[in-house]
Amino acid sequence: MIPIDFEYHRPKAITDAIKIYQALTADNKDTVYYGGGTELISRSRLNEITPQAIIDLKNIPECNTFKREAGQIVIGSTVSLTAIADTPLFPLLSNVVRSIAFRTARNKITIGGNLAGDTFYREAILPLLLSDSKVVLAGGKGIRQVEIHEIVGKGMKLAKDEFIVQILINEKYTKYPYFNHKTTKQSKVNYPIVSLASIKVDDRIRIAFSGVCPFPFRLREIEDIMNNSAESPGERARKVIDLLPSAILNDMHASREYREFVLKQSLCKLLEHVERRVS
């Protein structure tokens, strides 16, 4: 039982969603955009968040798109993780999202929700970082297209009145060799201790991480180290630890020391896979 009440709006057009948001916030109502809603329902049930109004984006056609078009894969923000897992237009993305939660949950979780929600693992973002994807946003400033790197930091850098409409992936990235590996504490279904995804573009490895730090990331400096084949996998993995963008997570899922151990093992596994494939 959710112990609060809120208004519910379900616009059929992007412009309507923006207008509704502006009217509600002008009325001082704490308003949030709503995709799959699993996080909102869980957190409002616990009184951790108390929105006064929600705007459900699932009836907006642009948010429901999932297609290959003009050399791009176009994924609407309200497309479910199951749909993405079962339709491998971008096989790495399908693999990564298949490891998020479990199937029935994935039937409800949307890719937009995974990217823009408060749960910081955001594993669906890893293939998008690797493929230099673009994101279509809508809000008070209208509709704009940005590089995914512009809106990904320690959190998602979206304006309060903005929502993700679509993700655009250059189709060429869906054809490169890829690798992904996720380690959880015990059961198969859990948050990652370490989740990494990688593609090899023009003989250069790209890597993105989740679960290591309290935000997902991809760093050129780490990729430089990982691409230095003059050094052993173990030596490269050791050097990566020194370049991480924050302290390694230390929580109930894994201690900092264990996470570091798993990260090194995962990096070695990745290098063995990629370099064996090449040789």
Place this chain on the structure above:
Amino acid sequence: MENIETGQLIKLTVNEQSKEIYVRNSETLLHTLREKLGLMGVKPGCYNGDCGSCTVLIDGIPINACHILSVEAVGYQIMTIEGLKDQTIPEEFIKNWAIQCGYCTPGFILNSYALVQNNPDADDAAIDEWLESNICRCTGYQEIKESVKNILNVKR
């Protein structure tokens, strides 16, 4: 602005019947189905989308009823265990003793039904992927999986 109330009169299609009902916007489908429509086969467990005991089918897709607002379900076909006419799966569960306390059974049966309907060629990995959405506290997983495999084999 339209729809400024925190509740509304909605029409839900549940087990092929149209039901007009007043709900709070923040009301989950689990609450509406059990407390307002008396469908007690929708079992509350974790209330957090983790256990699968409240699984219902929305247009044939398994969804945790605790993780969907009733207002979101407008316009879709909702099926609870009470609406399952095909008794093949329940009978197979009984035959294989894929039930112990029975609390998780409606969720498992609906999920299995959706699996058989949507993926009749499911291999072992696919069956595992579907069934990992539901928790059986009595740990009857092997018998449940055997039941699903038997049904799929008969249909092939």
